[in-house]
Amino acid sequence: MNLTSRRSVLTSAAATIATLPLLSDLAGNGSRAIAAEDPTAPSAPERFSSNTDLYTSGEFKEGTAWVRRFRCGGQPELGDNLKPSSMAVRSTAILAPHGGAIEAGTSELCLAIAGYSHKEGPSATMPAAVQGLVPRDYWMFEALISDNALHVTSTNCDDPAALAVCANNLYAVSLHGFNPKEDPKNTIPEQKQILIGGRDRRLMNNLAWAFDQHGLKLRADNPDLSVAVTIAAPNSRINGDDVQNFVNRTRTGAGAQLELSTELRRAMFGTFDGAENRRATAGTGNGVTTKNEAHFWNGFTNAVRDAIDVHELGLAKAAPPARIGAESVRP
Template sequence: MPHSEPEPRTTTGARRRTILTALATAGTTAPLLSALAASPAHASAIGDLYASNTELYTKLAGQEGTEFARRYRRHEMADASLSQTYPYHRTTIMAMHGGGIETGTSELCLAMAGYHPATFEVTPAEGPVHDYWMFEGLRSSGNRELHVTAKNCDDHVALSMAFSSLNVLSLHGCTAAQAGAPATAPEAVVIGGRNAAFRRYLTEELTRAGFRTIDGATLPDLNGDHENNPCNRTMLGEGGQLELTTELRNSMFTTNTRVGRPTSTTPAFWSFTTACRTAISRLESGQRIL
């Protein structure tokens, strides 16, 4: 359940990273300065059994692969040329509560990264592909106990991937009541994160695709604006977050089980994925790297 979080902490390192990146990225100075002055944030941590990923990994030592799993992909990059600059992967997709914790977010994470959730083949075949990271609950029941709220994530791989990305899109699940969606139209997505341009592109593309979008600014417990949220621990100090209601996620699969979801995706799943990938493409196209 939602609750208020403490005042965000801004470190000297975060300021330095943000400012240096602003010098290499066109048109970002004003949003970055606004992000540094953001108001206190909120998240959902009431009921968490573990205060951090480290505590979870320690107390469940030896149970990775049965109780929980971590999956990620960092694409190989190399520049051996003295004269030519090669681009790097700018965006990472994350599902921090995948598997049976917030169902459907693992499959969406893979598809938004450009991989079919059942076959891991590049989909669409022409790409592009993005880096991704997931934490997943594997239990047959009781996966909520494995939930670690985003601002408390200290997984070293997750954070290193966020720190080395210009953008992160983090996928989460919520209830219709938490999202403020009416009972008559519970299928909705809350769009948050500190990157204003990213929020705008996601809103435009998802609305164009026929999905009900809700501005995270109206829901402080779901807005994803805490600076310690991995979606904002990027090179720019800002990113994007989506909170999908249970009903919306249910509409994306005909067999909503851990085994069944990868092979039973519906047109709504692919329409949602395509809209988000389009928003990512729009965001990246405006980011000039020197």
Template sequence: MCGMSLINRRTVLTAALGAAAISSTPLVTGLGAAKAHATSEGDVYDSNTDLYKKLSGQEGIQFSRRYRRHELLDNERGERHPYHRTTIMALHGGGIEKGTSELCLGIAGYRPDTLAALFPGEPVYDYWMFEGLRLPSMNLGSNRELHVTAKHCDDHVALSMAASSLNVLSLHGCTAEQAGVRGGQDPKVVVVGGLNAAFKKLLHEELGKHFKTVDGDDFPDLAGVHPENPCNRTMLGKGGQLELSTELRESFFGKDTLDGRAGSTTEEFKAFAGACRKAIIRLESRADQVIL
């Protein structure tokens, strides 16, 4: 790979909440993450821009944006060089749909705690995420209130990354009940959606070797088929989306808290990330992944 650039939009905690109050508040809980909410019903903010404006100055306190774009260079006439194909996204990370931030980094190829290679020698992918950082002690409301439904995401960096990618894999959280699980059934399940039928098939095949998958076509609120969903705003006009049940996401971490998840990932976490990466590698070998 060429050189890489890391962008972390977390800002220094300001005096807005009081320096003393902040310094005395340990980040030891992920509380405030409500039930996953796949539709716009109940959203407080109309779009990401609406949220950014109304919470101006609160980035790094109430929410954060993190992304990574890997540098590519083509300065040779008459030759073709590797080009970017796939971006991983978590639109509702942090305390909103817990575990999706860490999984976004894992699938992209990075350890969530140190950003060291999770799969040494293997490809890495661009990523973008929005995270809720609210803690109960802040008395600012729940992280759920920071949820902006996917089709209303208008973050310019997120959309530009999707638009310049052939593929996007977007990660979300749902409840087992939303995914069709009934009493006595295994609540650890992932709903596979998005408009890219080939990608969906590959995700079913790779994830299905170890995890329970269900088709998004059976769950309209979780299907990820809206054309304005960033997962489908790619160069090909289609992408993939995964909705993971709460119980499945909980199995990925030894310490399931806002600050504890990154450093306590389990073998299940790596297995899930690895399965997604195998699906991506297979997808990128297809004929429709070639740009002339």
């Protein structure tokens, strides 16, 4: 496999702004989080205009109503003296701004993709690294109670740890949950969907390619395994391309945003309700509520990791034919 010149990667990094101070990993486990999504909830103005607004309101207490967890390691030195080829620049953050009871399943996925165990117990203060996986920076906000007021849109995210994690990395991938809404002009009837957005077009295409490689695509041969993967339309309300979206506030000024439908996330867990249940049944399940957890969980986590690996090598994979996304709404 031919690798692109390391010069292009180094040049883009050198032109970016200096990063914020490094922060340590904070404790938090989300053990009391429950799945509380309402598929019929209408869109409404958010109660808090920013994370700071939420944190300082006094209405919701940290450790009782919400927790945040993150890891921000040392910024990688960008140096390469290998003549035949270029090594990968391991610098991609994984984000889950609405985890826990807001967009259930995104917390567990965030840790797994970042290379850490999602099965830590209630007393865990640091997720264990999974042997053989590249450990990556991550940031997540988790709701411990069922209240949609805890949802702060990504363009208004001003959490200092979140901004430090993004500014510390060249690339970023954020995980979200959404509920599809049929568009008469472009109906997508499949309940299991992935909507790919953001400002990093190469990363978006690499993700679309990887999902296809791992069988997350429309499957006429087995509808139970079918997933509609879509590139977000420019006019979509959740296409993730706003420069203020914190996933795009990386050292390269761009990232990728993945919106996962509720039914797709539900299919990844044997028991979807309750954080402890999700941790225990991710990708394995109990055979009662769903039957293809391994296909959806492993397919998604492995695809995102593969896409990031390819992206960090400077490669560009061709995305399979994809429909432009129908308009969608948050839970």
